[in-house]
Amino acid sequence: MAFRLPSQMPRRICASKSSSFGLSQLSSRARGLATVVPPVTQDATGSKGPTAMVFMNMGGPQTTDQVGDFLSRLFSDGDLIPLGRLQSYIGPLLSKRRTPKIQKQYSDIGGGSPIRKWSEYQNEEMCKILDKISPETAPHKPYVAFRYANPLTEHMYQQLLDDGFGKGRGGRAVAFTQYPQYSCSTTGSSLNELWKWRHRLESKHNGGEGAINWSVIDRWPVHHGLVEAFAQHIEAKLAEYPEERRKDVVLLFSAHSLPMSVVNRGDPYPAEVAATVYAVMQRLKFSNPYRLCWQSQVGPSAWLGPQTSDTVENFIKKGQKDLVLIPIAFTSDHIETLYELDLEVIGESGHADTVKRAESLNGSPVFIEALADIAKNHLASGESCSPQMGLRCPACTSERCAVTKEFFAGKQAQSYPGDKVLAQ
Template sequence: MSFQYLLRSLAGTRAVLKSAHPTTPFTWQPARSLATSTNTIKKPPTAVLLTNMGGPETLDDVHDFLHNLFSDRDIMQLPWQKQLAKIIAKRRSPSIREQYAEIGGGSPILRWTRAQGQAMEKLLDEISPETAPHKHYIAFRYVEPYTDTALQQMKEDGVKRAVVFTQYPQYSCSTTGSSLNELQRGIDRAGLTDQIQWSIIDRWPTHPGFVEAMAVKIERKLAEYTAEERRDAIILFSAHSLPMQVVNRGDPYPAEVAASVQRVMERLGNQNAYRLVWQSQVGPKAWLGPQTSDALEGYAKAGKKNIVVVPIAFTSDHIETLYELDHEYGAEAKKAGVTGWKRAEALNDDPVFVKAMADIVKEHLQKNESASKQWYLRCPGCTTDACQTTRDFFPYKILDNKA
């Protein structure tokens, strides 16, 4: 994308009166030097909008986070949803507050996202000077900074070109899909329909930079074992589960998570046995399995002592890594006799991952596509009108990058 600078020049003349004789008429001549002033309007940044679910930054944010989550009809449609969301949030808040208290009093996801964004934009300015300057914005789905907050900041900055960069490597209607639907509604509320040229990075499950970053984290954790322990260690790739009704309507998430796992294992040389398992099931209905806790129990009974769990669908630490994997499953592993339970670190602000983020954005800008063609293919069983509305709002096209 290129932008034009607005230049204004004020040229003045100096009148020179020459009189060789009292009767000689006045003669006006242009000045030899022009007085010039230039006002330059600052080039608006190329915006990179980082979208995510978010998490309560403090314990006081827990209730509103839960209420907003269970009110989201893009991910669940319940009878009397407004009333039920209030009831569920009120009932679950005490236990969820306790979990967040265990990990320091709130979610660190905003802190990590800011760190990732700041490092990414600096690197982007270096590797993609033609689209510089770059500036990251954060749009969380259920807590501040909300989508409306990010859009207002972009409006104030005069943004003309924006890239929506989902922070979920693998696409799901429940995560990236919900964020994009809310973005469409937010753009309409903010009156920014025609002011900004948008494009979307809707998934990146097998990007080489992401694969490399994950593989490095696993290698570092495997290195903590002795050579003998390492040969027998099992790698459990754990991702947030989905209700089977979402899977059965055609959500691509399970397949894309599996693709990530396959690429990471290829990068590692397939030297260890591995499985893909699923965590964070909620409620009595059927969810995608096997559950991480069940897999842990099963391998413990089989005498497996060394297990590395890998958060393959999370790019930063939050309650699912710090509490569920570290506290809950860590305690279960110890009780079951797994003496070598380890958790690969989340990507957070790791330089390898930050470089991957910058590369993903640069490659996207160079393609000049509004989004991947895969995003425009709705789930075969989709019945959510908002999904089609959003796709109509962001039609597929080749961008000129000169907004």
């Protein structure tokens, strides 16, 4: 996640060279593990397949020259960084100021983020499994929708339409959040964006009739496969310590922090992160002492703590130098693992030989099988989303959030609120 104040730019930042970058260009420039999605023919009256599986995340820049555009998009998102009525004016100014520093950080980790590579790889591998274990909804087509980087949500949606979904032809798509623990600032923001583009691209065709039928996997903090993947990576890292010290290594689970204003509004994220941590420790049979800490606090306002960097520093001062950091809210490497944890927290600790980080989930077969199991169960359930999805935060006042939740919870059917809500 990337919750930042204007005084310090988020580290997970990425962008396309322009919001009008063509889909065909995106495909032709895809590199490495990029997935090229073949066109499909969708018959709304036919079988349950094909099914579009859409991974949602914030994204990351593939090159340093994409950073500026991404920052501008990020600062324009009032769900993530509320700047009031002047958001569209202040955002680009702040992004321009922060771009050089963030470009340097990406340069330090190899010149770009690997999050797109891993997202596309994980989704493609998951879909291969789904074709075997859920043949009634096959073929499963992998798509990625990033909130602030290519492939942007609108690009993904247009690709769905070009591939034969929607526009009077119907079809099924699943929005699968890649944040295991729900927050209004991450999954919530991505769903707001998805609903906006569905409204713009499909509501005017036959009154929305024959539009893509969406359902949502909105959280999965204690799925047994997710827990097992984390536990295996922790055990592998603990094995690097001498046996006589191993049981005393402190496990530090690190997740992106939230401003206390968001926490006090009733955001479920802190509780769901804590649930993941406890489930992992149960799987490990509470073999080691542990704590949950929070990274990436910026600015003078109150944030959820303790901070990861302070926690490491304080333990070292107390003589506890055997520490393993576990990025518990991330499903792949990106700037906050490769730069913030590896280069800043561990690199500056003075004890890189004893302060270590568990490997990110990345290409873990256990994790990818977990994704397939989550998706299969969701497809078989017939549910549009989890019961939690329809419940707003107690102190939420966002009309856009209310509309999005009602829509994806299946309470809105084919009605579409006006552009006033979209413009917020």
